Amino acid sequence: MSVIRCGLLLFNRLVLVCSVWCLLALACALLFVRAASASELTGRWAGTYDCGSISDNPFSLLIDDPDNEQSGLLKGEFRFSVPGTVNEEGAFRVLGRFDKASKEFRFTPREWIKRPEGYTALGFDGKLHSNGFYIEGKIRGGCGNFSAQRDDAPSFLPAQVSITPASGGSWQGVWEGSISCKNDAQWPYRLTLFQHGNELIGSYFIDWPQRKEVVRLHGLTSGQAEPGGHLFLGHRMWLTKGRFGVDLSMSLIGDRLSGQVEGLPANYHCNSISLRRSGDAVPPSTHEEAIEGAWAGYIDRRTPRQNLPASEWVSELPNATQITLSLVASDNHVPVGIYTASAPMDKPPVQQDRYVYRLQPLTTLADGKIAYVPLGADRAEGRFRNLPKRYSRDPFVILLELDGNQVLNVTRRNRHHQDNTFQLLPLQGEALAAVHRGEAPAVPLGSLSGTLAQVHSLDQQCQVLVDWASPFGSEDKLSRMTGTDMQIAALPLMDDAVFEPVFGLPLMLTTEVERMTIYKLAQSCSRRVNDPRPFKLAGVFERDFEYDRLQAQIMNREQTALWLKEKLAEILSLNDKRASLAPINIIERELLRRKTELNPSDLEKITRMIRDKRRSITLAEFMQRVDGIPGMVQDDSTLVRLKMFYDEAEVLRLPADLQQRLTQLASDKASQILKPLLLQAQKDLAENSISLESLAALTHHQRRLGQLRNNLPLAIKQGIDFDIIPALDKRRRVMIENDQIQSAINATLLEVKPGDGSPERMIRRVALRYVDEQDLMGTTPLAMAVRNATEKLELRAVGLVDHSTEQTPGSPSAEEMFFAVKAKFDQVNSNLQSQYERCQRGDFQNDPLRAMSCLTIMAAGHGQSVSARITRFEKLGCADGRGQAGYVCDYVMAFETSSPYTRDTMLGDLMASGEVSQGRFMALRGGWMFTPLRRVRLEVVP
Secondary structure (H helix, E strand, O other): OOEOOOOOOOOOOOOOOOOHHHOOOOOHHHHHHHHHOOOOOOEEEEEEEEEOOEEEEEEEEEEOOOOOOOOOEEEEEEEEEOOOOOOOEEEEEEEEEEEOOOOEEEEEEEEEEEOOOOOOOOOEEEEEOOOOOEEEEEEOOOOOEEEEEEOOOOOOOOOOOOOOOOOOOOOOEEEEEEEEEOOOOEEEEEEEEEEEOOEEEEEEEEEEEEOOEEEEEEEEEEEEEEOOOEEEEEEEEEOOOOOOOOEEEEEEEOOEEEEEEEOOOHHHOEEEEEEEEEEOOOOOOOOOOOOOEEEEEEEEOOOOOOOEOHHHHHHHHHHEEEEEEEEEOOOOOOOEEEEEEEEOOOOOHHHOEEEEEEEEEEEEOOOOOEEEEEEEEEEEOHHHOOHHHHHHHOOOEEEEEEOOOOOEEEEEEOOOOOEEEEEEEEEOHHHHHHHHOOOOEOOOOOOOOHHHHHOOEHHHHHHHHHHHHHHHOOHHHHHOOOHHHHHHHHHHHHOHHHHHHHHOOOHHHOOHHHHHHHHHHHHHHHHHOOOOHHHHHHHHHOOHHHHHHHHHHHHHHHHHHHHHHHHHHHHHHOOOOHHHHHHHHHHHHHHHHHHHHOOHHHHHHHHHHHHHHHHHHHHHHHHHHHOOHHHOOOOHHHHHHHHHHHHHHHHHOOOHHHHHHHHHHHHHHHHHHHHHHHHHHHHHHHHOOOOHHHHHHHHHHHHHHHHHHHHOOHHHHOOOOOOHHHHHHHHHHHHHOOHHHHHHHHHHHHOOOOOOOOHHHHHHHHHOOOOOHHHHOOOOHHHHHHHHHHHHHHHHHHOOEEOOOOOOOOOOOHHHHHHHHHHHHHHHHHHHHHHHHHHHHOOOOOOHHHHHHHHHHHHHOOOOOOOEEEEEEEEEEEEEOOOOOOEEEEEEEEEEEOOHHHHHHHOOOOOOOOEEEEEEEEEEOOEEEEEEEEEEEOOOOO
16 A cells, blocks of 8 residues: 655535625535534545555545444445556455544455455544545555545535525514613613524613713623523623623513623612513614625734735735635625635645634614624634634624725724724635635735736636746756756746746846745745745745846846857758867857756757767768778778778667668678689689698688688678588598698698797697697697697707716606706796786786786786797706605706796796706606706806
8 A cells, every 4th residue: 555645635626606695605504414423424535645655646435324323333445546557446445433523533444345466455544624525644554644535525615604694583683671770770771682593692772870971882792592581691892982891681571571680880789671672683774885795815813913904915825814705785784794714825725724604794883884793603613613602702893994995904803992904805707706616815916917916816826836837847856956956947937938927027127025925925825736846936036146146147048048049050050071070069068168057958959969960970971981882992801891880880870771771882892802712712622632732721711711701790791601611611621630631731740940939839830721729639640740749849949958978777868858847837837827817807906916916927028928938958967866766967958038027036946047957857657757956057048
């Protein structure tokens, strides 16, 4: 399963088309019946979750009505999409509990319906939003969060009540009478009550004797109707100046109210009241200003005095509460209305808390203003949940006043006569329709215009900013950007052609106030739509120094845009010749300087064009050389060059048509070169005889043709008939096994005369004229003939001399001594060759001492293998082994090597050159073994 990130959920907008009477109103009963039910979670929910590497994966939760209302157990189905598949889903049944008091729930998986491979069902815990349409929580088992909303959630969750006057009841009306005192004094009392359900709100007048005059006091009272016709009305506030209020506890009998008076000073002895219904309670009937209709705005919920003019809405949006007021007049009375508060503004409507109450016009004040009071809370969610009781216990007065700019000034006055004032703007036409759809009212942007100021709601303003910021980069890319990177990435959006349509004027002409307005609006929009780009992007307006630097960068970008247009045209005009590389190089160097001033798409475009032009030039030059293939010389070097053409074509990834052209020209040329060679080989094969000359000719043809074939690309090789090569090899095999040929080869090898270089190499070079390397391996007759000829040539090459005058019985001859000493040289040469090969492979990279030795060996041989060979050997004499095995013999020898290092170190300590040396020679099965003993210097042979 997966984690659910609590982000902005996309939900269907329900467009409400209705008159002002139904503004903010849809099926209140549905909401509250559901809220009061034990099955508040029943229904279908849709949302997303995250878990591990899975993000925002869609899921649905279908919860059935409980089988037993008392048990509180809920059954349901959890269905989720399988990431990386098309329309595949998993599903399992769940069982859960719901706590109606805390709105918390817990579900556990019970049974798989459809299990995708590799998935495990997990339980989840969450909470129902107080509006009944949104749930969020966490999936257990190490996953993350989920969020979802009810399928039938309306797009806008406002008042959900009809705008009508108070519903009325037996208590509603105008009541007149007096308060009676023990001294038979009567204080006139007039009460106007409005009733909505059990809630009552009213205003009263009382003629109060003060010294020598009677003062008419005006007060506000409220209470609740009780069963059995009893009522308690408490004094809430004075609408005129007064010292204390009047609380009434009364009973209703017919059209009469009578009861007790509380709250008056005890010495007044005024304790009873009697009132008679004198008429119906109706709202005030005079009002000079047309305030009917829909109004909307924001208040600052942080401060106790919510004085928030419309011009400051954008500044306070992060901490504001949305206010919507609907007023409807009838029968020439002042309007009645619905007052809605929604918060927080950084959440979509389905996640907001709301408070909704009826706004009842109560009475006219002395200054002519109409006093409105709350009468019954129809909705209270989340942070507003505790407000209704406080408001009904201590109601406030709202005064409405329309100014000359068609701004509705709303004053909320409490019992202490403290006024909180804010402004609302009228909602008409598309602005009214937007609020019907659940969008928040648009905020004034001062002197800014453009698209941002022309749309009709805050949500549309946010969408304009999101659309403007959409090229800015993804959220993931944004999180990796530094401040400088973001400013560079934002530059394309500051161009006049992009910026001015949105904000109404070029960026360079905006004022600091206007830039701060954009910044604050973007700040709120980013949270409301859960998209960081508007806020990050608008951050460039936060400080003047960034703005000044931004202006310079915009100017640079505009100039670079002109440069780009010019250079793109220049690249297109260049031909595909080498001379075009010079201007391309100049453009590329200039591009390195300007690359930060180009937006990514333009940078990619010119980079691609430069790359494509270089490739075009390279291909054109290559094909120009390819077109010269027919004029190449007719020899083996051309075949090598053809192979190089194919290697280069592979690197260039030659297009198919050019590759076909290369193959055609190269195949024709290879055929021209190879055809005479193949014909000559066929001729020599047909005319060959059992002779060394014929064998040498066939061997030459086989080697040359085989080497040429191996070096040819496959595309050329496939078009040439090389069947002659196996035929040549077959004939050669027959000739090599012929006794006459083997005798002739042996005689030829024995005729080789000493010369410069190694005797072994000289002998092998002659043998390889007729045979291959494999013929000289092992113990074949030819291999033995090569070894025998090599030994004889070595003896002749060193000028072997025997100076001994007496022969010790059984002692080695000069020839035997020479080959025993040579065996030591062969061993040294073998060790040097092995170490040289290992140094070349880099076997000693992790061994510092051996690595230093490699450097010495490689330097000594100038990068080549080091070897040594004997050039002179003279036997002086031998004696018995002096009580030990073998014979002690004296000799003089000289050797040469390609490295002084080898001569002075590795061989110098072992064998002297040009000195009388002594060694022990022991006869073993198969030859003599030599061990050096000492030496006496006679001469130095360089």
